[in-house]
Amino acid sequence: MYDVAVVGGGPVGACAAALLARGAGGRGLSVALLEPQPPAPLPAGAPLEARVVAISRASERTLASAGAWPEILGPRVCAYERMRIWHASVAPTSAAALLFDAADVGEPNLGYIVENRLLQTALLAALVQAGGHIEAVQLSGLRISEDAVEAHTSGGIFSARLIIGADGAQSAVRAAAGLTAESSGYAQTAIVATVATQRPHEMTAWQRFTKAGTVAFLPLADGTSSIVWSADDELAPGLMAASEADFALELDRASDLALGATRLVSARQSFALRRLSAPRYVARRVALIGDAAHVVHPLAGQGVNLGLLDAAALADLVLAASAGGEDPGAFGVLRRYERWRKSEVALMSAAIDAFDRFLAHGSGPLALLAQQGLSWVNRAPELKRVFIRRALGMSGELPRAAR
Numbered sequence: 001m002y003d004v005a006v007v008g009g010g011p012v013g014a015c016a017a018a019l020l021a022r023g024a025g026g027r028g029l030s031v032a033l034l035e036p037q038p039p040a041p042l043p044a045g046a047p048l049e050a051r052v053v054a055i056s057r058a059s060e061r062t063l064a065s066a067g068a069w070p071e072i073l074g075p076r077v078c079a080y081e082r083m084r085i086w087h088a089s090v091a092p093t094s095a096a097a098l099l100f101d102a103a104d105v106g107e108p109n110l111g112y113i114v115e116n117r118l119l120q121t122a123l124l125a126a127l128v129q130a131g132g133h134i135e136a137v138q139l140s141g142l143r144i145s146e147d148a149v150e151a152h153t154s155g156g157i158f159s160a161r162l163i164i165g166a167d168g169a170q171s172a173v174r175a176a177a178g179l180t181a182e183s184s185g186y187a188q189t190a191i192v193a194t195v196a197t198q199r200p201h202e203m204t205a206w207q208r209f210t211k212a213g214t215v216a217f218l219p220l221a222d223g224t225s226s227i228v229w230s231a232d233d234e235l236a237p238g239l240m241a242a243s244e245a246d247f248a249l250e251l252d253r254a255s256d257l258a259l260g261a262t263r264l265v266s267a268r269q270s271f272a273l274r275r276l277s278a279p280r281y282v283a284r285r286v287a288l289i290g291d292a293a294h295v296v297h298p299l300a301g302q303g304v305n306l307g308l309l310d311a312a313a314l315a316d317l318v319l320a321a322s323a324g325g326e327d328p329g330a331f332g333v334l335r336r337y338e339r340w341r342k343s344e345v346a347l348m349s350a351a352i353d354a355f356d357r358f359l360a361h362g363s364g365p366l367a368l369l370a371q372q373g374l375s376w377v378n379r380a381p382e383l384k385r386v387f388i389r390r391a392l393g394m395s396g397e398l399p400r401a402a403r
């Protein structure tokens with residue numbers, strides 16, 4: 001019998017497990033993490049991987065609280081100091097382009113670009129160091145009773161007071177607990193790759209909105225950039241099938257040569273973009289976090305950050321309940337988590353969808369207003385600071401681990 005079993009060992013699930021196992025003041029819970037395919041650590045000197053995440057300041061602090069940040073911060077990580085966002089109707093360096101600079105809010109940077117696998121393996125190592133257990137098993141079902149949950153897996157039955165579903169958009173935990181999710185497509189495909197650019201990335205994240213989608217360049221530690229091109233579905237198959245040279249030419253057009261000519265240095269990966277929202281994040285002795293509860297468009301790079309804050313908020317409440325002698329899986333504890341995080345996620349999701357709808361694909365007066373809004377924010381220092389703090393993840397009610 002564990003206090004908590006976490007299903008899904010991606011960055012969000014591993015973070016929740018590590019936070020709960022470490023506890024506050026060394027008073028952690030007994031935690032099992034069920035992950036069928038734990039990743040191998042990155043070999044020393046391996047090329048940077050194309051799948052990266054932008055880690056906000058709040059997420060950085062959460063990762064430090066989980067004990068993983070020292071293992072993450074190193075030569076493979078790139079701090080970014082600025083974000084430059086512009087619409088296809090203007091030049092990237094014009095006054096109509098929105099520029100966020102860490103110096104405007106007295107911060108050394110706006111966050112870090114970290115490989116997904118580096119983030120995941122560091123968190124799994126932190127979990128083991130805190131006394132948690134990793135079980136390489138596949139979930140087949142749940143049996144929920146008044147006092148506990150049995151997780152039936154390919155390796156046997158694991159019992160816990162609380163099951164946390166961190167197993168992604170197709171969550172088996174969500175289905176087994178009788179929870180539902182509302183999902184719809186964006187009619188876009190994300191294309192991810194690593195590219196070399198003619199000009200330095202200047203430790204800046206670059207993002208251009210066009211009528212055929214959004215293209216972002218995320219700075220990497222070796223001077224290359226990871227691109228996330230959210231291309232309309234009618235355009236994406238041709239981009240994936242194009243030769244490397246032809247793809248680079250299309251990318252140059254889509255980015256308006258903001259960093260000069262580009263050259264592919266990795267294979268291209270693609271995945272369909274969908275939004276997802278679970279009407280309920282919790283059931284009896286079950287809580288959903290990360291993509292199991294919500295999936296947002298990648299244009300703002302907030303998916304993993306939202307999930308890490310889910311993990312921190314749930315850990316806050318469960319650890320406090322346990323310290324007070326309360327059952328860690330008590331429904332009242334889980335409902336407090338749901339009310340807290342649903343409102344925060346709904347606000348961010350609505351903002352991201354509005355950016356995609358009006359800046360990337362909009363037309364008419366509302367789209368024009370949104371495009372002009374970038375320059376208005378640029379000329380309003382106080383308003384810009386509000387947006388920068390949101391990008392840092394430092395607004396709203398923060399869990400203790402993220403403060």
